Amino acid sequence: MSLQKIYELIDSKKQSYIERLHKAVSIPSVSADASLRPKVVEMADFIVSEFEKLGAKMEKRDIGSHVMNGVEVPLPPIVLGQYGNDPAKKTVLIYNHYDVQPAKKSDGWDSEPFELVVDEKDRMLGRGVTDDKGPLMGWIANLEAYKEAGVDFPVNLLMCFEGMEEYGSEGLDDLIVAEANRYFKKADCVCISDTYWLGTRKPVLTYGLRGVSYFNVTVEGPSADLHSGVFGGTVHEPMTDLIAVMASLVKPDGTILVPGIVDEVAPLTKDEDKLYDNIDYSMDDLKQAVGGEINVYDSPKDTLQHRWRYPTLSLHGIQGAFSESGAKTVIPAKVTGKFSIRTVPNMTAEHINKCVKEHVEKVFASLNSKNRVSVECLHSGSWWISSPFHWHYTIGAKAVKTVYGVEPDLVREGGSIPITLTFETALNKNVLLLSMGRGDDGAHSINEKLDVENYVNGIKLFATYVDELSKSELK
Numbered sequence: 186m187s188l189q190k191i192y193e194l195i196d197s198k199k200q201s202y203i204e205r206l207h208k209a210v211s212i213p214s215v216s217a218d219a220s221l222r223p224k225v226v227e228m229a230d231f232i233v234s235e236f237e238k239l240g241a242k243m244e245k246r247d248i249g250s251h252v253m254n255g256v257e258v259p260l261p262p263i264v265l266g267q268y269g270n271d272p273a274k275k276t277v278l279i280y281n282h283y284d285v286q287p288a289k290k291s292d293g294w295d296s297e298p299f300e301l302v303v304d305e306k307d308r309m310l311g312r313g314v315t316d317d318k319g320p321l322m323g324w325i326a327n328l329e330a331y332k333e334a335g336v337d338f339p340v341n342l343l344m345c346f347e348g349m350e351e352y353g354s355e356g357l358d359d360l361i362v363a364e365a366n367r368y369f370k371k372a373d374c375v376c377i378s379d380t381y382w383l384g385t386r387k388p389v390l391t392y393g394l395r396g397v398s399y400f401n402v403t404v405e406g407p408s409a410d411l412h413s414g415v416f417g418g419t420v421h422e423p424m425t426d427l428i429a430v431m432a433s434l435v436k437p438d439g440t441i442l443v444p445g446i447v448d449e450v451a452p453l454t455k456d457e458d459k460l461y462d463n464i465d466y467s468m469d470d471l472k473q474a475v476g477g478e479i480n481v482y483d484s485p486k487d488t489l490q491h492r493w494r495y496p497t498l499s500l501h502g503i504q505g506a507f508s509e510s511g512a513k514t515v516i517p518a519k520v521t522g523k524f525s526i527r528t529v530p531n532m533t534a535e536h537i538n539k540c541v542k543e544h545v546e547k548v549f550a551s552l553n554s555k556n557r558v559s560v561e562c563l564h565s566g567s568w569w570i571s572s573p574f575h576w577h578y579t580i581g582a583k584a585v586k587t588v589y590g591v592e593p594d595l596v597r598e599g600g601s602i603p604i605t606l607t608f609e610t611a612l613n614k615n616v617l618l619l620s621m622g623r624g625d626d627g628a629h630s631i632n633e634k635l636d637v638e639n640y641v642n643g644i645k646l647f648a649t650y651v652d653e654l655s656k657s658e659l660k
Contacts, residue, residue: 187336188587191648194334195326199641202326203309205235206640207301209283209318210311216261216284216352219253225261225348228283232264232321232346239328241268241344248356260356261348265368268328268342275654276341278372280608281321281379282350285313286629293631308634315635316628320378320621320643321346327647339655343372350379350604353399353564358607365611373659374577374615375608376650378643381622383489383596384470388585388646390578391618393493393597394605396528396568398537401504402430402545405519406556413514421554423520424506430558431522433548435498438481439491441526445540447496451530457494461486464594474625493597497527527599534565566603569616577615580657584619584649588642619650 195202214228215221233243245262252258261284288298296302301311309319324344331338347357361369380391404423411420435441466485472478482488491497505520507513526537542560549558572578573595585593598618609616621643627633 191334206322210301213299214284219258241266264346266344276371278343278375280345280377282317284348284351288312307637310634315622315626317379319635323644326644340651362611380618380620382624384624387465389594389596392573393570396566397601398565399525399563401561403521403559407518411516421556426554427520441498443544449532492599500524569606577617580653583653587649588646
């Protein structure tokens, strides 16, 4: 009866929850843009204020500064919080991030990315709406619903929210390790809401994530940009060298060409292979998510395995090259290519870095160029995998079935949340990934969205999850 009362309240407060999310989206908390770092801090202040209104004890931890493009910039604070301290109750630590990816309307958005819009399909569009401000606002709404319904919140809540997830989570690892036996000591488990359904029809519980290693390859030669009509054909051009190097990394079908990269990949067992047989996913789901028939593989099983349990290498951009509209006949003096490798069990960052460095230097040497090349790994985050049969996942599955009426699919994900592994190893507690959004939400892309239905049901899911956790035996 208490849950039903809370569900009814959540339904009645839908517009209020949308308005709160509108305020959150309007703050352009882009961690990768030094000029917007004050806005990331503003977002932290907004979160603190909203939770404090509900009676939570909140604090902002200063974690110092770092260098961006040669300039020292303050890191956004890590927001810690506590709601309830009853020794008779279970305690869950929740994690979300409040920073977002860069976005401009000129990228191809149908609306201003930092102004939440609800369209005719009842979808909320805006940067960060599903990744990860929607789930974060969902937790605030969850606490508010219990409070306004007059129902005692069934567990103690510890909170950890960061503003650097989209830029490598710098500083968070150290804080988690330092606070494992202090601020986070009472946590019985960890819940992260920063993943999505596999498709659009069925909720999931995610028990595995790929890691990521992000690289820069820089080629430089002349002391300044050159006129192609004067110097073209007479000098080794950095851009030409870089294109040759980047073309040597991966085939158009996704096959990684860097020798040794796949040597550490755990072999696919028969039991693991069977887990993919009954997952609710079709090739049409992929088509809808990407907006066209551009699939590499023809079967859902092959597609999912290459999304979840095999490594990939993706090319992301070239810094220093002319990229505006129009024509500019310049030979750039220095260009940097950007690419990443998504990693899986049992790959190690050390082995990946070694393979990449050796390959790039060998290919560059074969060009007989008089330019200079350098390779840098900007950041590495390890893969993570858990057991979908752990008691914590049983609780999550019960909550999902109560709200949605179906058993969730048990899935892995191709994206990376490196901090998941840090929480699990430092706290020695199980981590559950509890999704709010759908697989077609377009996180990191243009027109990022979150369906209103998923937002409301996600708040109900969080409310049901803490209720189920309060009744569990933790074993």
